[in-house]
Amino acid sequence: MPGTSPESFTVAVVGATGAVGRTMIQVLLEKRLPMTSLRLLASSRSAGRTVAVEGWGDITVELAVPESFEGVDIALFSAGGGTSKELAPEAAKRGCTVIDNSSAWRMDPSVPLVVSQVNPDDLEWHEGIIANPNCSTMQLMPPLMALRDAVGIERMVVDTYQAVAGTGHKAIVELEEQVKAHAEGREKVANVYPHVIGFNALPHIDVFLDNGYTKEEWKVVTESRKILHLPDLRVSCTAVRVPVFVSHSEAVHVETRNPISPARARELFAATEGVVVQDDPANDVYPLAMEAAGSDLVFVGRVRQDPSIPDGRGLAFWVVSDNLRKGAASNAVEIAEVLVARGLVRKASERALVAAPGGRPA
Numbered sequence: 001m002p003g004t005s006p007e008s009f010t011v012a013v014v015g016a017t018g019a020v021g022r023t024m025i026q027v028l029l030e031k032r033l034p035m036t037s038l039r040l041l042a043s044s045r046s047a048g049r050t051v052a053v054e055g056w057g058d059i060t061v062e063l064a065v066p067e068s069f070e071g072v073d074i075a076l077f078s079a080g081g082g083t084s085k086e087l088a089p090e091a092a093k094r095g096c097t098v099i100d101n102s103s104a105w106r107m108d109p110s111v112p113l114v115v116s117q118v119n120p121d122d123l124e125w126h127e128g129i130i131a132n133p134n135c136s137t138m139q140l141m142p143p144l145m146a147l148r149d150a151v152g153i154e155r156m157v158v159d160t161y162q163a164v165a166g167t168g169h170k171a172i173v174e175l176e177e178q179v180k181a182h183a184e185g186r187e188k189v190a191n192v193y194p195h196v197i198g199f200n201a202l203p204h205i206d207v208f209l210d211n212g213y214t215k216e217e218w219k220v221v222t223e224s225r226k227i228l229h230l231p232d233l234r235v236s237c238t239a240v241r242v243p244v245f246v247s248h249s250e251a252v253h254v255e256t257r258n259p260i261s262p263a264r265a266r267e268l269f270a271a272t273e274g275v276v277v278q279d280d281p282a283n284d285v286y287p288l289a290m291e292a293a294g295s296d297l298v299f300v301g302r303v304r305q306d307p308s309i310p311d312g313r314g315l316a317f318w319v320v321s322d323n324l325r326k327g328a329a330s331n332a333v334e335i336a337e338v339l340v341a342r343g344l345v346r347k348a349s350e351r352a353l354v355a356a357p358g359g360r361p362a
């Protein structure tokens with residue numbers, strides 16, 4: 001619904017017809033970001049179609065071109081790396097602040113990579129482009145931050161069990177079709193992945209790199225270091241696609257600098273914004289993908305001492321979160337909320353101009 005707040009913004013969603021883009025629209029409405037106007041952008045495949053948005057009526061999808069960003073304050077991008085590389089600088093040039101979901105800008109040293117409750121202060125220095133982390137990295141960061149701040153972290157090993165929604169709408173449709181084909185005794189056909197995903201587990205997400213890791217696994221390595229401000233953190237990851245529709249699950253092993261008990265870790269996790277501890281194995285209580293779907297929270301359980309690390313400095317736990325929400329759309333909207341709340345919507349250099357004597361008026 002059009003905003004009535006004293007400061008209200010024109011917001012664009014780029015990739016508005018995709019799995020993440022549709023969730024972004026939903027989360028923008030739920031979180032009531034003050035908006036005077038909402039513009040939906042996509043490729044020529046969808047331009048001209050209308051999307052029904054609660055409180056706003058039918059909005060016509062427009063073709064995303066550089067001129068689309070004239071007069072837009074905040075653009076949430078979720079249309080793939082190529083589109084972000086091409087259009088995010090065009091948007092920023094026109095005074096729009098981009099929150100980008102693709103991997104295009106994440107490791108650019110001039111672009112902040114932000115998890116809303118972990119490193120919001122990094123938003124202070126943005127110059128018009130802000131990167132949203134990869135979904136598998138995102139959900140790890142709040143519990144990791146809690147351990148970093150309390151006992152220090154030296155090393156982490158993460159194995160992921162990632163939902164097909166992480167690949168986009170076409171993968172959701174493909175898993176549904178393979179489940180139907182299995183039930184009907186038909187052949188299961190793979191188009192999206194190199195193998196059938198239904199009833200399978202694929203240790204292959206994104207492309208393979210020269211070092212034998214996949215790009216998805218390497219994102220966990222490099223993005224974790226940048227977000228946590230720990231450039232020397234030792235990280236290893238195996239990323240696996242599993243036949244789950246929504247929510248990524250992760251088995252995490254952390255070596256801390258100082259000893260920590262599972263009980264203390266549970267207390268720290270429970271005290272972290274956006275984290276819920278579900279850890280009562282005797283009653284079969286632990287985080288589950290199906291239950292996490294639809295929530296903005298990060299669920300942590302199965303917290304136990306890792307006896308392979310000496311001196312009580314090893315912890316093992318299980319982390320689950322909705323990859324389309326906290327892993328993508330909700331964190332992007334939360335970043336927008338922080339920008340609005342802290343007066344950081346405009347890029348740092350423009351804010352400095354305004355603040356400086358003789359600077360341009362706000």
Ligand SMILES: NC(=O)c1ccc[n+]([C@@H]2O[C@H](COP(=O)([O-])OP(=O)(O)OC[C@H]3O[C@@H](n4cnc5c(N)ncnc54)[C@H](OP(=O)(O)O)[C@@H]3O)[C@@H](O)[C@H]2O)c1
Nearest residue numbers: 015017018019020042043046078079080102166168169328
């Ligand atoms: N799914 C996740 O969990 C997740 C998590 C984090 C980040 N991401 C990232 O978010 C992005 C989108 O993911 P998704 O899962 O939503 O994919 P998706 O369901 O395939 O949707 C892709 C969207 O991008 C639009 N698009 C494609 N090419 C375009 C172009 N040249 N110009 C403008 N719009 C274009 C599509 O519009 P049309 O309808 O016109 O084709 C569609 O709206 C990717 O970069 C992905 O890596 C995804």
